[in-house]
Amino acid sequence: MKKLVALLMALAMLLSMTAAFAEDEVVTLKVSSIWSAETEANRKPMLKTIEEFEAAYPNIKLEIEWFEANSWKETGETLALSDSLPDVFYWNAGGVLWNLVSSGDILALDEYLTDEIMARMEPGLLADMTFTVNGEEHVYQLPYTKAASMLYCNTELFDKYSVKIPETWEELITAIETFKANGVTPMTVGGADQWPTNMYTDIIALRFAGDEACRAAYYKTEGATFMTQDWIDGMAAFKQLIDLGAFPEDAASLTRDESEVAYFAGEIPMYVHGQWFSGSLSPEMQQKVVAVKFPAVGRGYDNQYMGGAAEGFTVAAYTEHPQEAFIAAQFFAENLSKNGYISGAGLPAWKYDFSEYTDLNPVMAQIKEATSTADSMLLWGNTALTGEDATLIGQTVYEVLTGELTPEQWCEDMETIFE
Template sequence: MKYRKRIVAAAIAVGALSLGACSSGSGSTTTPASASSGAGQYAGQTLKVMDYEGADSAMGIAWAKAIQIFEAQTGAKVDHQSTSFETLNASASQLFDSSDAPDVSEYNKGNGTAGQLAATGIIQNLDDAYAKYGWADKLGAGISTIAKYDANGVMGSGSYYGVPNYGEFVFLYFNQDMFTKYNVKVPTTEAELETAMQTFKDNGVTPMTTSAQEYPMGQLWYQLALSKANRQWVNDYQLYQHPIDWNGPEITYATTTLKSWLDKGYISKDVSGMKAEDAGLQFINGQVPMFYSGSWWYGRMLTDVKTFKVGITNWPGTTLTPGSGGNIWVIPAKSKQPELAKIFINITMSPEVQALLGESGGLPVAANTADVKDPNAQALIKLFNEVNARDGLSFYPDWPTPTFYGDLNGVMQGLVNGTYSPEQAQAELKNYYETYVSTVTKK
């Protein structure tokens, strides 16, 4: 493959995501409707909004408030349509280019998803809206990385095609009561993590849950690779700056470590048929002491866990971790209400809605952090800022190609089932990755 060098060093500097640096933005959603869009100006019109957030999640709570404000300010009605991440991930290119397209939708960021749709004209260029509403001033350079895509659909430069509406990252949830019962300390190194898992295993407890059918195990695999990687490796993997060595120390460590943990019973082989929801429920129901997954679960953990204390900690002994600005609002090319869509997006970026997002267990990107009072929310923000302080956010493993989410899940299932050895798993992933990347990077 011939790799084209990209000047993206500044764009990849994700330290600017720190919530401590977020400004309060301009204005407030409590401004009278007549001062913003005109009360009743859009009466009789309908905005079709699509997302894949649970109603009781932090984002679901915040977007419900945004819908309420939007309807009061504009006089328009919202047709709110819920879907799943997997369903939209598989169908967006067709749905957004059809007469059934939503007017505005949450969508997955990255080269293989939003980038591909931007490059093919399926989602709208938002440069004018960014200039009108001042969204870039609220985001910072790190989050803006996932909002911009060039002509090839590669993130970090070019025009704006999406608006990140929250931050997210992946960390370790743990059952503090089970840790106390078996005298296990919160690990600060991967060696201590393995010791902890062995202690649980010796006491007849499967230490960690995950899902090979959906995203959690792929993100765990990526975290293990990141624990042996540096920022240049992330740039090479995500932005195609240099070829990736699929038998190098980063990926080899990740794949062989997962296989070892499966063989030792630290992770049950039942995860091959489990979805993310299944894994999350195992943890919520107190069946396992550890679950490695994202901040998008946090609000639910606070509301659904009734029988034990939930602890959170960053992955031990690493600088880099999966994470970024959260999913993005996009406006499909076939949107029938693009101007109303922009008004709605702007409301979701307002201090009132962003503060509610933080209070509900999410990570706001445009909040005045002084407005976030809840101690649980503050704990999450503190953990997030630890990652930002070390320039640790490293995006997600499935971003490089349009099909890599499914490709990676399939290989993870094969690793669990014994269909693939670690070497075979890496060869499969190399083929999937390089087949696509060569089409993007060729001169």
């Protein structure tokens, strides 16, 4: 009997030791994130999110590699060719995500997404993260923010030159002309990076052609076309801004960072950019800047926005730890959503009660307020389109900016994506 008890005791000890070892087993996940620069609005929220994750999941070790956004896009696509993407990583939604989904690099997250998790997410944000593969629809990404293009106005300069913050296209033209007359460059854009120019052309095209026509064109729906008067009018309106001298003379050779320097210095009154830009504003600038809806043109599409859920976290299809990788991706998405909004870097994509926070970024709060009543939100053309179509929209818009293409030629060139 004694022997039996001793044997059972030994067995119990062995089991508890095994359990203890199992508990201590550490899984290492490779993570790639953008926001490598200290000045990036999402850098601090992401660092805080990582801290929170490490405290919540001590048995999951993170090996994080930071990149600049463009460089990560290119590196990520190169890594995908050799099936070496990290376990969890930041990626754009829409066509950019589809590139990796279609080549089998991204894990479908459906089996891990419980109803309870879905209930915590803002509704309607997974449209550009859900794809049909082999006849089945799957979710491949979790958003951490909701994006929106806004017109950022420096009220100090508007007050100084007695200019009204534009609500209509005519008011915008008047504002540009007044600023020009006073020797102030009215707007800025980083043309060399191409995508900042798309911010302007997309929102102007949306005002002239509307969500339905733009969505059809960007998602290449059957019957969609760029060869309509609305598209030509939209691009002509953008050309009008160029011809009025709204942008710096060397805008086409400026990168985004270079183009924003003058805005941060309080020398430029207007800038069309994504909501993340409000997080890059200093506390002093946050008091001077207001983010407003892009001016109306009166064609019935004035409460529509460019944006939506355009970025998120994904899991590599070949990760050795899919469960842990999903936990990390979901945690990053949900907590960065919270931390990003608190720090003023982005609009939340997950439900959270922010009432206890009294010192939120006022510009971000304006964007949250404005977009809460949006009629629709449409992903930017260069994100919704894929591969060479996305390159083409960037290149052609750049050529309009440099004066190499007319609005009509732009429409003709873009029409080739349907061939």
